[in-house]
Amino acid sequence: MIFAFSIVPLLALVGSSIDMGRAYLIEARLQQACDAGVLGARKELGAISNFNVDTDGDTVAGKGNRFFNANFGDGIYNSIDRDFQLEIGEGNSINGIASVVLPTDIMQFFGKDQIDISVTCKAELTVPNTDIVMALDVTGSMAESNPDDTTARISVLKSVVKDFFTTMEATRQPESRIRYGFVPYSTNVNVGSVLKDEWVVPQWDYPSRTLIGAKNAGGMFSYYSSVTPVSGTYFTTKSTFAATVGGGGGLTCNKPANTMTVNTALQSTTTEAVTDPAGTRTISTYLRTRNGNTYSVSLSGSTCTLSTTTYASYVDTYRYITEPSVGTGTSWQYRDVSRNTADWRTASNGCIEERSTYEIDDFDNVDLSRAFDLDIDLVPTAGDPDTQWRPMYPSMIYERARRWDGTGNFVTETVVTNEEFLAPGVAGFAACPAAARKLKVWNQSDYEAYIDSLVAAGSTYHDIGMIWAARLLSPTGLFAAENADMSPKRRTTRHLIFLTDGQTSSLDISYSSYGVEPIAQRRWSPASALTLTETIEKRFSFACEQAKKKNIKVWFIAFGTELNPVMTNCAGTGYYFKAGNAAELDQAFKQIAKSIGDLRLSL
Template structure:
């Protein structure tokens, strides 16, 4: 029976259901499941893509860094990229992002060489999706770019270059002399650094050519040089005059007969290398000529005398001779590297001539050899620029050097105008004599004065007081300026390594003579300081030399021959002390032996990995390229 007041009782059930919220949650979840899956899937796939992109970027960076390092800096000079550059870059990329990493496909990596010799790279992959493929996104393309360049911080480079006589020699296998190879190598070194330096980077160069001494006068203030100095010299004691004779032949006349000359033979001259640092190469004709068959008969025809007006007045004696030559003779001459033998045939060649004897005055000078004190205030005009060192002492304990006495080894000490001990002294080779050494090699050194008519050895005239090309303090230079400077280098003199190290340190130090110029230009970019020390020989000091410590056996400032150490050992020990002082200034020392082996002192000075031995031009070029690599820093650019 139906209730008239409630005609549809089911309606109440649906109303209660409509008011019940418990079923709505299921419906909402069902409606949101698809967007949620898309969000989660996107997050998962994007996370994978970020990981893959980061790894791909690392691989790209590794590839261009390896390629740029392999290419080095020589490409800036030769214009040629080493063949293995691309291969090595690809190899490093492949190792850092392996094929199929993260499920990727279509891995690609390309590199290109830029105008500034940087290497740019581009890498790409396709990364398959996992969940997002349900929504139509099957893969994600990923691409990165990278670039590597060799760059320098602000850098000061001091070239300390051996320009002794042996640099004129040519190493086996080379076609140019050592000095020519050095010039070419330094030019290439400059080009490599110039190519690698970035905008805003300051690279300065300085040069210290050294041999028996260094030429630094043009770099010194007037107040750094003494006003007077004492030299091992001589003064005229008296003039001696005596009378004698002189004889000479004159008035040749051909009377009869003939002589004919013709080429007989040619052959290459024998090359003779220098026997010392101060010597020079020569050629000789060692193959003798055939024996001569010519005979010469000389007959006195007459003797006459006549008054000679002089001075001195006296009698002239004239002897008239007849000479007859018959037969064949041979003579040898040399033109360059070719020897020539000439054959001369004489057919009763008859000549007459006068032999004349005249009175003559012979004048000789008697010299007092002794130390002489001179005014040297005009040294800039009178001297070449090489300097004698300031005060020092003979060191017996090199583990405990007193720099308050060895002022030459205190590389930062600025001279005091009122203290001659701290000042330098100009060299005057023309007035210095090695008392009492004779030119024939006899004699001995005498600290005591000597009065004599003999001419003792003048080191300047004997080639024992070489003053090399002017040193150049640090400054920016163009390629043309570098080239012009290198052309001033001339081989001469003996090998004194210590004075090269001392002045190289003085000109490079940020806290010494040129502190205002050598300090860091930017506190945020400290200057890197490097000394490149090149030599082609072992220490070769000579007691006869007039050098930076005067005539050593006579001036006895650091050595006089009475110490247990030789002069060479003294030079090397002081080199070691100077090197240690240089490195205290945070200067990196590189030492290169060119055509020679480096001794333990030099190897210890540079330290492991910073000394090199190059036997020829190619090895020297490779050595300097290695130094450039070590001076530079590889940089990733983005």
């Protein structure tokens, strides 16, 4: 009798466990379906411009119901009376209520016929702020065109980057903020405008020269440089004819008279300061137009070969340079010259030499306490020149002991001579691109004016472009106060778009962000195990990984060149593009814009 009475509460307890277990399972599944429904509805709402609840409400509700039904079918787990209701809430959020009735199996014998289950859900558009920095290759090869294009790559780049802005702004949510920054790069980067005064060394040594003795009064010297064809056409043909017997019995070749005419016109004259002795260097730029024919002959046995070079409106640009000459009893002392850099904002060109580093032989174990250049977050310490940047003064740089004709070996010691050594600032090997720009909100006219200011010049040094793009984007570095998330609900997505038209191309005669490399020997020397190009690529890869550690998404575009593992490994699968012409470059930027602009929904 006692056992019979005790079995009733025992059955109630077991029955409630079974039925409640089913109820908890259904509630969890119902919550998932509710979440899916409001997310689907909110995404549909986000795709409709000028939303009108009367005309578009059924479309939004229909999408939400499809997602709900796919995740919680009618009659699942023997539930009945399935219901899902949607409404548009504050801030265009989507609110949902889902409910079902679960008939009980055992608890019905104890007066509980069903369990009512209801859940709520909400989806709102979390509009993230977006920061985009573009590291744009503006090297000399960008002035060339791809085989499938009729315009120069730099012109194509400008057009596509302008269209990218238009696309991003057209799809931008009203509450969102999109900022753009730029790092045009070639041999160097022009970042002087983003540096604080205390981030720059007060004094630095540059490979220059001083004059020993007194110069001749009024003495000058001159030479030509940078003779480059900029327009017009010319071609050379060859023909052969029999040699003639000269008066002494030897064979000779008769050559027609040259018919070429040359017209030279002065275009502009500029001056720049030179040091030790103090003075000025005059740089006069001329256009030289050549027209007509020139002839040369060569004798081989009894046959003459006549080469005819025909010019037609062929224009050379070149520079005539004058400066104080070395007089009798004087000589140049080529050495490192210390310079006070207090005038760097007005006297330097805006480009910088990187801070201290070392020649790295193991890039898996980089010592950032020595490689300050690769620490993208390190804020310089006033009074510590190792952590500070150094302004560039191309006009005072001379490359001992490399002559203008390309002969001579680099040396680190002082050289005293009457010879003229290569000045990279004069010879065109110290390219300084357009000034970089920090992240900011742009209007279209200012944005397009900046893009139009880009000019192609210099060699391809990918590492310096990546280093400074990462610095401008990092939320925890030099610009942390400007780049940090506004709040947990207003996070910032960060994107680095890196575009190049070529492989790494370094020159030991260039005045780069690491000085004249064979003389400075900061990151590389002629005795290094790696070539200068390999060193640049290793540093590029390291800087790219540093950027990604800051949750920066890196996109890589190879425009008119091949993708190599250095590029693809940096970006990662799905984030690199190869564009062989203008249409493909435009498509790559459109794909990036689409990916950046995807809706982000949160519960």
